[in-house]
Ligand SMILES: [Ca+2]
């Protein structure tokens with residue numbers, strides 16, 4: 001059942017409906033198709049109307065008031081929330097969502113919704129069946145980036161980071177990440193009680209507790225990286241974890257854990273270098289997978305207790321961060337002949353002799369000639385090669401980063417005109433007006449406490465990601 005629109009926005013609702021009635025030729029409000037509200041300014045005003053002058057808050061109020069799933073278009077800019085915590089009609093503080101809605105930004109780092117350390121940044125009520133966030137970032141909450149109960153939450157090309165509690169928390173709502181990045185939250189990256197969590201071509205890194213946690217909801221990861229979280233990478237109680245062609249690495253407790261009756265299943269999983277154990281308990285079934293400590297009890301010709309030889313979590317191409325497989329990694333070509341068409345970055349699989357386990361497929365460089373009699377015909381007189389050339393070399397995708405002057409990365413990317421409300425946006429907040437992109441987590445515990453020494457490096461990575469994202473292959 002849909003909850004009635006809050007009375008305090010009845011005028012706004014009426015105005016919005018009248019406007020839409022004109023657009024839709026007098027259709028009754030409860031049968032109006034999805035409306036498109038266009039945000040026109042970054043300032044956090046609330047004059048009760050979303051018209052040619054429309055703040056994000058005014059758009060949310062209008063979309064709440066209009067029955068049905070609406071779309072809110074949000075241009076480049078920093079949308080710093082203002083006002084007091086504790087009310088639930090989007091009048092002040094957090095954005096309260098009471099009806100299904102999509103927030104459509106301009107890019108993962110160019111449209112930023114900043115909670116200004118007031119409370120949660122977006123709160124979704126059960127009357128809203130669905131919240132879809134696309135092409136934006138959400139952060140700097142004093143609480144969760146997105147907080148929902150029974151509503152489903154989708155993050156498509158979204159960063160959710162730098163929140164003092166979880167990135168996304170639901171009770172029974174499902175959470176979907178597609179080409180998304182949940183990082184640098186001080187508690188879990190994604191947490192639900194009974195909702196299912198689907199992580200596809202996404203990264204969950206450097207959060208202050210678990211990467212993804214559920215009690216009775218299933219977790220499925222595909223072509224994704226779960227890395228450098230302070231506690232477990234993936235953890236359930238009485239539910240199943242399925243890891244498909246994903247890398248779960250460098251988490252500070254277990255990599256993959258089912259605490260009670262949950263089951264763990266791997267297909268092409270790379271579970272590597274997690275501090276306490278890669279798996280707890282052992283997997284129920286697996287193929288084409290690898291661990292680095294033997295705790296997953298892999299069978300059937302897989303790599304147990306291998307050497308991962310991972311590169312740091314960084315921009316290796318594609319919209320999200322990944323761990324490259326460095327030369328000598330046992331994960332290279334360990335994944336058999338059948339894997340997804342692309343890896344997490346969008347690079348074609350497979351390369352070299354076979355699929356690589358995990359989220360990253362090393363890029364093959366075929367030998368151009370065979371050095372036939374060279375060894376005997378020309379004995380080397382100086383430094384002889386000591387190793388045969390690897391059939392796979394690692395594509396580093398560094399140009400976008402290295403050509404970005406470090407000095408320019410200290411400003412937020414393409415944020416447009418700062419909002420007029422900036423000066424009053426941070427009442428006691430700690431994080432300023434920009435959402436500092438989450439840190440890179442280049443090692444366990446790499447600074448999930450928020451802005452710090454890694455910020456500059458992170459900005460470089462994000463700027464590179466944004467540039468690369470412009471040409472990425474999206475969601476097939
Ligand atoms: Ca609506």
Ligand SMILES: [Ca+2]
Nearest residue numbers: 087088094123
């Ligand atoms: Ca609220």
Ligand SMILES: [Ca+2]
Nearest residue numbers: 087092093094
């Ligand atoms: Ca509010």
Ligand SMILES: [Ca+2]
Nearest residue numbers: 351352354356
């Ligand atoms: Ca390969």
